[in-house]
Amino acid sequence: MLRQETIQIIQSTVPVLEVHGTDITKRFYQMMFANHPELLNIFNHANQKKGRQQTALANAVYAAAKHIDQLETILPVVKEIGHKHRSLGIKPEHYPIVGENLLAAIKDVLGEAATDEIIQAWAEAYGVIADAFISVEADLYEKAEQQEGGWEGFRPFRVEKKVTESDVITSFYLVPQDGNKIAKFEPGQYVSVRMEIPGEKNVHIRQYSLSDAPGKPYYRISVKREDGQANQPEGKVSTYLHKQVEEGDVLWLSAPAGVFTLDLNESRPMVFLSGGVGLTPMVSMLHTLLEKNPSHQATFIHSAHNGNVHAMKDKIEELAQKHxxxxxxxxYTEPTVQDRERKAYHKEGYIDLGWLKEVLATTNARFYLCGPVPFMSAMKGLLLQCGVAESDIHWEFFGPAATL
Known part of the structure; x- marks a missing residue:
């Protein structure tokens, strides 16, 4: 338990964190990687370059400070981050490193404003918060290892099949190299893939949603090749998977993780709303839903540039014909001539309020969102305008948590 004096000091820093939080976390990562370059084998370098990791940490620190007197309110966030930490291999011994460099970054950015009293209060608060993470993650590690087919750390899987789903998305069917059982997972969860790419100094770890229903003798991930744009480089791991990894090659996987999961106890209709490669966990959810309850009402809405990049379209339409x-x-925001000739889509352009109201059979349903952050933010806003209760809207971020 934190002393009341400590709580008051932490809460007094909330306005400062609101202004300088991202500056502090940017400096934190610079200092930590300079002092402990081995941690570059765990963190996603692309998210660092884009600033997503720094922003996510700034939001987490701000939330912790704001709710320091009621830390139980942020336990769902702790659990969500804990799943990611477990899949990456974050261990208790990493937390003192983080704490030391975070406090140093606060002092460095705020200068004299970061008094000894403030630094001491944050050290005390960080200890409590770190203990919460370590406790949650210890339970997750134990469950991942001790469940049937489970394992610790990363396990070798062989690429049994490689299937092109669209111009930019390829599926990899992965079976355990040792031939033993694999752990169950909940639809919506992901695995971390650890890769050593020739010519790269550091190991790279990426998280990919499992895109098939549970209960199969394999895991399937469906990966979008990130070709890069003017303001960002191509995705090293996704490009390597697409261009270099072939059937028979070995990938190293964590046990499945994640809190964005299908609620199979929900009797109301389900609505799956995705953009781009965000459909991957939705495909797993829809398949599972219909396997468990073939008569469950569901709506699957997907936004893509066009049919060339729209993955798994035929499979989803086959399910709809069967059920x-x-x-x-x-x-489709940019339909091709062939798309228009085949009448392959239901709306041209971005999803808007009027069209969404037309296609939704009811707003009394459970909604799942996944896709780029701007897409999910827009969809959440539209759903709220439709009258959907915010508690019925659930979403998944690919990468560090952001805000909608």
């Missing part, structure tokens, strides 16, 4: 209570709708 008449399932509706599917496609929105």
């Amino acid at each position: 008449e209570q399932v509706s599917v709708f496609w929105a």
Whole structure:
């Protein structure tokens, strides 16, 4: 328990964190990687370059400070981050390193404003917060290892099949190299893939949603090749997977993790709303839902640039034909001539309020969102305008948590 004096000091820093939080976390990562370059084998370098990791940490520190007197309110966030930490291999011995460099970054950025009293209060608070993470993650590590088919750390899987799903998305069917059982997972969860790429100094770890229903003798990940744009480089891991990894090669996987999961106890209709490669966990969810309850009402709405990059379209349409209570709708922002000739989509352009109201059979449903952050932010806003209760909207971030 924190002393009341410590709580008051931490809360007094909330306005400062609101202004300088990202500056502090940027400096934190610079200092930590300079002091402990081995941690570059754990953290996603691309998210560092884009500033996503720094922003996510700044938001987490701000939330911890704001709710320091009621830390139980941020336990869901602790659990969500804990799943990611477990899949990456974050261990208790990493927390003192983080604490030391975070406090040093606060002092460095705020200068004289970061008095000894403030630094001491934050040291005390960080100890409590770190203990919460370590406790949650210890339980996750134990469950991941001791469940049937489970394992510790990373396990070798062989690429049994490599399937092109679209111009930019390829699926990899992965079976354990040792031939033993694999751990169960909940639809919506992901695995971390650890890769050593020739010519790269550091190991790279990326997280990919499992895109098939549980209960198969394999895991399937469906990876979008990030070709890069003017303001950002191509994705090293996704490009390597697409261009270099072939059937028979070995990938190292963590046990499945994640809190964005399908609620199979929900009797109301389900709505899956995705953009781009965000459909991957939704495909797993829809398949599982219909395997468990073939008569469950569901709506699958997906936004893509066009049919060339729209993955798994035929498979989803086959499910809808087989289950008449399932509706599917496609929105293409840049349809090709062939898309128009085949009438392959239901809306041209971005999803808007009027069209969404037309295709939704009901707002009394459970909604799942996944895709780029701007897409999910826009969709959440539209759903709220439709009258959907915020508690019925659930989403998954690919990468560090952001805000909608």
